[in-house]
Amino acid sequence: MTRLGGYMGQILRVNLSTGKIWEESLDEECLYNFLGGRGYATKILYDELKPKVDPLHEENKIIFMSGPLTGTEFPGSGRISVSSKSPLTGTIFDSSMGGSFGVYLKKSGFDGIIIEGKSEKPVYLVVNDGKACLEEASPIWGKTTSQTEAFLKRKHGNFGVVVIGPAGENLVYLANLMSDTRAAGRGGLGAVMGSKKLKAVVVGGQKTFNIVDREAYKILLRKIRFTVENDPITGKDGNFARFGTAGIVHRIRSAGILPKNDFSGEALTFEEADMFSGETIREKFFVGRKGCYLCPTACGRKVKVGNNIVKGPEYESIVMLGPNSGFYDYEKEILPLSILCDELGIDTISIGNILGYARSVGYISNFEEAKKLVEEIAYNRSIFSRGVKQVVEKFGKEAAQVKGLELPAYDPRGAKGIALAYATSNRGGCHLRAYTIAPEILSDPEYVDPSMEEGKAELVKKMQDSYAVYDSAIVCKYHGLALFTKLEFELDDLAKILSAITGFKFTNEILHEIGERIYNVERLFNVREGFTSKDDSLPKRFGVNLTRLLQEYYEKRKWTDGIPSDLPKNRRPDYIQKGEIVVTPLMRLRFPQVQVALDMDADIKTITRIAKETYKGGARIIEAGTPAIKRHGVDKLIPALRKVAPEAIIVADMKIADVGGLEARIAIRAGADIVAVLGMGGNHKINEALGEAIRGDKAILIDLIDCEDPLTRLEELSRELKDKEKWVVFCLHRGISEQMKTRGIYDQKSLILEARKKAQKFPLAVAGGIREGTAKEIASCGVDIVIVGSAIYNSTNPKTATQRILEEVRGNYKPLT
Missing domain, CATH: 3.20.20.70 (Aldolase class I)
Structure with a gap:
């Protein structure tokens, strides 16, 4: 590890059953082939988890993993990847969380933390400057996420903190992790922490890492920051900076894919959508921006309601808790539901999907009933606490989900790319495996007709592979809106700056190969768990026929009936020479x-x-x-x-x-x-x-x-x-x-x-x-x-x-x- 930059070189392992805590060195060949973050964690889970292990059993592991870009001056480099086997979907699962926890993790002396076992009593983990210990969490067990964070920051000072709320403690399949109002939201990974009686992870210190070619790194940083800061969407005065992610509400509505009343297919009027649009939020409630670590975009919102200044929800939360659930009043309905979910530590997308479903079958009918249902779900007192898929038989209506994961805020009827992306996502119905909304609706990097099937299999594959690299490096996918210039979803800039930081020799082709390798290993994990090509489907009620697209997609991936032939082979690590990186x-x-x-x-x-x-x-x-x-x-x-x-x-x-x-x-x-x-x-x-x-x-x-x-x-x-x-x-x-x-x-x-x-x-x-x-x-x-x-x-x-x-x-x- 002495030749490499960008890594601390150490993983911390914790067994909560025995209380044993130990260190191990990162594997250099694994780093070159899986980078870090999502990729490195995927390889560990594939190698170490027993097939068919219960996600809430002590043998399951939860992994916090940084990447080689974490803690650098790259825009938004504070992210962290959280990975495990999901109780909601049964698939391998990762969630990329914004904020700055990743920076604090590296400062503590480690690239990642692997946690297994189960404590007999509530505990939390503290890692400080290379030393780790478990502390009793009984005083904060039962507390909300903000109460828990406040307690731990008072006690430990300037540290990064990740916590679960009551939903995680009560093993709710929709439970998330929270850190400074940012969430690792999907897949119920908060329940995995809760099953281990682990309330929080606290990290910090003064450790630093090397950068191999600092001159090239600085030049590349100038280029990347310039590109991000001047992009019409991600720029300092771009759409997301001015209006937050809700700045796309009207464009999604105009495209006819903004969900209403449990993905009913009904169209929203301009007036309905404008009640919660980014423009309206800015005019009526906005008081400031909130950004992740070193991010010039700062798409987060600080909003004032009455005398209180609170975090404003993102596009996905707004739409799913809003029109998909039959609610339109930002101040009195959408915002209170979002705050409630964050405090209880529960995924807003899944909850918005469930509320829409519950309302459509007559289980709830108004805001107060919706609020009560959220609380019941969070304390595992509801039939919906294990996700919407589990109630289909009871109510007789198909749910908007894929592989058990509730769909997010884009109706797949109106965009063939996102429909295929939902179906083939390794973690279930997710827009973040391949955000085809960018080319299909936002014309970024260029326009692709959403109604056309031609080229969509190639589009989805390339985006999935690129985003696997983003999640492993780790980079915010929104910056891809600025850095991608063509539909090849090129990774040249990432390859150069990763080479400058680490000393590994990366190219666009090698990174795409890494992305494909990660995706294939995830797929093989799911196949081992019993998933087949039949699971690559959308609910029939959407009426979207993906037969031809799926066949073409499998051909692009060289899968036989949806199954990769074998584990992809690793490359031998290669290294840059001094002065090899040329930027201009x-x-x-x-x-x-x-x-x-x-x-x-x-x-x-x-x-x-x-x-x-x-x-x-x-x-x-x-x-x-x-x-x-x-x-x-x-x-x-x-x-x-x-x-x-x-x-x-x-x-x-x-x-x-x-x-x-x-x-x-x-x-x-x-x-x-x-x-x-x-x-x-x-x-x-x-x-x-x-x-x-x-x-x-x-x-x-x-x-x-x-x-x-x-x-x-x-x-x-x-x-x-x-x-x-x-x-x-x-x-x-x-x-x-x-x-x-x-x-x-x-x-x-x-x-x-x-x-x-x-x-x-x-x-x-x-x-x-x-x-x-x-x-x-x-x-x-x-x-x-x-x-x-x-x-x-x-x-x-x-x-x-x-x-x-x-x-x-x-x-x-x-x-x-």
């Missing part, structure tokens, strides 16, 4: 460089012939000049240049002046590494182009041509774009028409020196009539990139001309100190 094109360059500007009105054959000669002469930055782009277009020109100069940095001199994001995207899609944008005018186009470049691991060149005061503009932009030095080049430029009236820019040495100073850590390029004999003057000013055009492409031997100018530049370069 600028990291590939060693300055100084000569950039050959092909500002030519010529055919592609001529342009590429010259480019090939300059590449042979040592040029490693080749510019597709504006005249050439306008004549041939980037889609033809840039691939042609790439073919003759495969290792070169290709610059597209787009001279972007208007729609920065779109124009940069066009050039990047064609294969450009750097896109030129004009520095004059407003900053919006620059920020848009920069956003596209950062997301695509590319860079921009800000051309200061025709700026009235280029030095002032340079100073202004370098200040605004601070920390973006790896993605931005500034260019001091005297245009061709101006060159014809002067000697060229080389005679303005004082201007260049001042520009070099104002550019600070940003690379500086200079262009304008530079040729052999004058290039040395430019290089001596500390200019990193000397741009030469006609002096090379009009020469009789472009290769030799490039060699001589490059030699001149390298011999006279005086870097900024």
Whole structure:
């Protein structure tokens, strides 16, 4: 473990039957193949649990597991994965909980805690700086979740705390775990803790972990934070930041999949939905945001009702406790039910599903009866305490569930992707195994027709595999809305930052393979428990035929009748070399460089012939000049240049002046590494182009041509774009028409020196009539990139001309100190 970063290297094991507590080292090969979090816990449960073990028996285990991103500066890296065999579904089950508990767990000295056995009396576990003990929990047994947390924080101070409420103590199959108003909500894992007489886990300390390639890690962090912070959904001023997750209420309603009256298929009116929409909550109740650890989105709500400021529920809780249960008043119905569930430690999604069912069969009829039923369920005094599936025979109506897990707040009738995701989820009816709502309804990363079957099997598989990686790393899936740029659900950014942190060599392909491995092991666990392909189905009352999609899905997974052939094979761990991680094109360059500007009105054959000669002469930055782009277009020109100069940095001199994001995207899609944008005018186009470049691991060149005061503009932009030095080049430029009236820019040495100073850590390029004999003057000013055009492409031997100018530049370069 000494080579690795991102891990503490130790697991804590606790046997509550014997009171024995011991440590064991993480398995390095297992880490490389399952990462951590959900994945690592899945492997442990598969290897160690006896088949058909009762989830509430002492032989069942509950595992708290962090991931290699936990406790780093990655946005929202405080999450924790809780895994066990579920009493509600009988499947393997994990729940990813937000907040900051994961950070405190690592600070305590451990990556995870594995708990087995059963205590004779109520206890809670305390882990502090590598030492652990069990303490008596009788004073807090029977207390609500908030009362328990308050007691433990008063006693232990600044520690992370996870607790169960009365529902967990009473072995209710819907019981959850709570930590600072965040929940590991689904599957009844709170009942597993309750069956062990374990009331809480308290963790903290001052332990730290290593990061292998800190320079690459910091650059990647800037990229990822920039991407998340500027996304229209997850950004600092995005939809979730402004309106919380309830900001999607109207979009889900418009799509016709927001459930009403126990998934009746009835449509909500705008007025009904607006009673609990994110916009209405913001206007009437909102007083502040609440975010998980280091999360810029902060989608949680603080709301004021009367004189009290309380946690506002998320979209799922609002819709399931609201219209699906027949309630619409946010202040008097939905919010009180949500608070009650959190205090009792019970899953709001399952409860909302049950309330809707109970109301539809006449078991309850109003809010007071609903509230009473929730309390009865939580204290295991109701026929619904074991979930909605258990009451179907009594009432004769099909329940909205898959594999025993109550469906969440998206009606599968209106979106084929989410229907297939529900059916094939390894933990039952869940939207978080593959959130196909993003492409099908939110058009993220792009729109996919929800009514179409074509491509949905591939879509669901890829999302399931990607999300298995997210849950193992551990990353909030909402950030996937920002980081995924195409329907491949690429994991390149995650692969790079995980490599930088851990020292393992990860790629997009390796991470997808890990996700698939995790999903297959979970499936094999469930097969061992007796589940078959017949369980991959929706209730008949939805009328959704998945026969063809399931067959296609099994084929994509290479499963025979829904069963993987065997345990997937592990890879041998591989490790990165120093300097191997490249985030932007600028990291590939060693300055100084000569950039050959092909500002030519010529055919592609001529342009590429010259480019090939300059590449042979040592040029490693080749510019597709504006005249050439306008004549041939980037889609033809840039691939042609790439073919003759495969290792070169290709610059597209787009001279972007208007729609920065779109124009940069066009050039990047064609294969450009750097896109030129004009520095004059407003900053919006620059920020848009920069956003596209950062997301695509590319860079921009800000051309200061025709700026009235280029030095002032340079100073202004370098200040605004601070920390973006790896993605931005500034260019001091005297245009061709101006060159014809002067000697060229080389005679303005004082201007260049001042520009070099104002550019600070940003690379500086200079262009304008530079040729052999004058290039040395430019290089001596500390200019990193000397741009030469006609002096090379009009020469009789472009290769030799490039060699001589490059030699001149390298011999006279005086870097900024």
